[in-house]
Amino acid sequence: MSGSLTRFGIGKETVYGTAVAVSKSYEIMSEDLTGKYERTTAEALSGSYVQRADRFSVVKKGAEGSVSIEPLTRGFGDWLAAMMGQVATTGPIETAAYTHTGTINSLTGKNLTVQVLRADESQTLRPWTYEGGKVTNYEFSNSVDQTLRCTIGMDFELESNPDAPAGVYLGTTLAGLTTPVGAGVFTWAEGSITVGGVAYDISEVTIGVDNALNVDRYFINTPALKREPIQDGKREITWSFTTTYADNSFWEKVSSATVAGTYAELRAKWTGLVSIPGTTTPLYPCIEIVIPVARFDEGGPVVAGEGMLEQQFSGVGLYDGTLSPISIIYKSQDATVLA
Numbered sequence: 342m343s344g345s346l347t348r349f350g351i352g353k354e355t356v357y358g359t360a361v362a363v364s365k366s367y368e369i370m371s372e373d374l375t376g377k378y379e380r381t382t383a384e385a386l387s388g389s390y391v392q393r394a395d396r397f398s399v400v401k402k403g404a405e406g407s408v409s410i411e412p413l414t415r416g417f418g419d420w421l422a423a424m425m426g427q428v429a430t431t432g433p434i435e436t437a438a439y440t441h442t443g444t445i446n447s448l449t450g451k452n453l454t455v456q457v458l459r460a461d462e463s464q465t466l467r468p469w470t471y472e473g474g475k476v477t478n479y480e481f482s483n484s485v486d487q488t489l490r491c492t493i494g495m496d497f498e499l500e501s502n503p504d505a506p507a508g509v510y511l512g513t514t515l516a517g518l519t520t521p522v523g524a525g526v527f528t529w530a531e532g533s534i535t536v537g538g539v540a541y542d543i544s545e546v547t548i549g550v551d552n553a554l555n556v557d558r559y560f561i562n563t564p565a566l567k568r569e570p571i572q573d574g575k576r577e578i579t580w581s582f583t584t585t586y587a588d589n590s591f592w593e594k595v596s597s598a599t600v601a602g603t604y605a606e607l608r609a610k611w612t613g614l615v616s617i618p619g620t621t622t623p624l625y626p627c628i629e630i631v632i633p634v635a636r637f638d639e640g641g642p643v644v645a646g647e648g649m650l651e652q653q654f655s656g657v658g659l660y661d662g663t664l665s666p667i668s669i670i671y672k673s674q675d676a677t678v679l680a
Contacts (some may be wrong), residue, residue, distance in 0.1 A: 346466060347372075348458040349408065350515045351419070351474070353679045357569040358473035358498040360454045365419050365679065366518030367410055370490070372457060374406035374471055376500030403567050404471050404497040405556070408455075411488045412481075414613040414626035415521035418443075418671045418678035420493065423451045423476045424550075425669065428680050437619030440672045444665035448475065448552060449571060455495065456515050459503075468515065473498025475570045477556065480549035481609070481630060489527040489611050489628070496556040498567045521675070523618065527611035527628060534582065536591075536635070537605035544651075546582040546609055548630050550667060553577065578658030578667050580607060580635055586642040586650035594637035595654070604659070607635035617674045629670040632658040 349372065350363030383396035410417075418441040421428040426446030432439035453474035458466040478494040534543040555573035559565060584591070597603045609630045616623030640654030660666045 343460040343462065343464060346458075346460040346464060348466065348515050348518070350456050350518055351679075352454045352456075354452040354454055354472070354474075357450075357452045358566065360470055360472040360501070363454060363456045363515050363518070365416065366515065366520060367408075367416065368413075368520055370409040370411065372406060372408040374404060374408070374455065374457060374469070374495070374497070374500075376404040377402040400565065401499060402559070403473070403556075404500040405477075405495065407492055407494045409490060409492045411526055412491050412628055413520065413524040413526060414615075415524040415673050415675055417491075417628065418673060418675055420476075421669060421671065421678060422680045423448075423453055423474075424479050424493070424552075425667075426451060428678055430676075430678065433676070434624060435620040435622065437674055438617045438624045438672060439674065439676055440670060441675070441678050443669040443671070445576065445667060447572070448554070449569070451475070452569065453495075455497070458515055467503045469503045470501040471495075471497040471499070472501070473567065473569070475554055475556070476552060477554050477570075478549065478551045480547060482545075482547045483529055483532055483609075483611070484545040485529050487529055489529075489532070496554065496570055498569075523615070523674070525613050525615055525626075527613060531612045531614065533610050535606075535608045535610075541584055542587070543582045543584045546580070548580045548607075548609060548632070548667075549578070551577040551579075576666075578632060579655070580632060580658065581653065581655035583651055583653050586652050591637060591652060591654050592641045595640055603638075604634050604636040604656075607632040607658075617672075619674070624672070626673045627670075628672075631668045631670065632666065633664045634659040634661050634666070 349369045350366045352361040352363040379400045379402045380397045387393045421443030425443040426448045428443045455471040455474050457469045483489045553574035554570040556570045558568040613626035636656045638656040642650045642652045
């Protein structure tokens with residue numbers, strides 16, 4: 342039962358590595374955030390059969406891990422800036438619906454404090470605080486009979502002692518946070534996948550991004566804490582999906598002799614079940630992921646038994662010189678998001 346009591350919250354930092362009070366709460370599926378404490382050991386010969394007990398020091402090397410969540414129809418927009426670098430908000434439409442669009446941009450200054458309240462065996466919630474949080478990667482996934490899922494990988498400057506967390510004690514604050522009123526899930530039944538503007542029968546899809554951050558920025562400079570990770574290479578956008586064997590149109594993209602023939606626009610969209618309160622049209626919350634140039638690299642039909650044949654295809658997202666290589670469009674009744 343202890344895991345069911347877990348609380349997870351984030352707050353936007355003004356200065357990298359300076360913990361702030363968490364202001365947003367999320368229902369999570371799992372998390373594995375863990376601090377790293379390395380031992381720096383002397384290498385000199387010490388005239389003994391076993392390494393001496395006084396010839397090493399403990400070095401705090403930050404923390405890392407991931408959290409898996411089910412994006413809801415409210416609240417998820419607060420992740421967009423930290424994941425992608427930039428978020429623009431438009432609206433309202435009919436005074437109640439807002440659109441938050443995340444696009445690729447610099448991640449410098451997009452830092453989070455994360456706090457996890459983990460329940461011990463007596464069901465006492467203990468506050469584990471992680472400061473200097475950067476989103477290193479993220480992946481959306483959905484398949485038939487499932488809700489939309491998102492796994493977010495993170496790196497941190499420091500893990501605080503849960504019995505004496507750095508800065509203000511945030512436990513009571515986080516325990517009082519709740520998810521926004523009226524938030525609902527996105528499910529496979531309200532999802533649609535289009536390739537080149539055409540809808541296809543797809544049973545499973547994943548879309549992921551590696552932000553290519555250098556998370557090992559340590560220097561001989563007391564205190565030896567990590568400097569803010571920065572992008573140190575090209576971000577990598579990957580995607581894959583499973584579909585029926587209806588024809589060879591996708592395989593023809595894999596095997597195309599021309600560059601233009603290898604790619605198409607990929608759109609994945611999920612719509613909420615309940616319309617946004619205050620809209621008369623009605624308008625529904627949604628999350629839509631757009632890759633303008635999705636290159637097909639691998640895939641084709643295979644025989645796995647007596648059943649109907651399926652095809653699995655995968656590839657990467659590329660930059661066309663104008664549009665964001667990936668955009669996440671989030672429509673909800675949230676007027677503002679963390680930026």
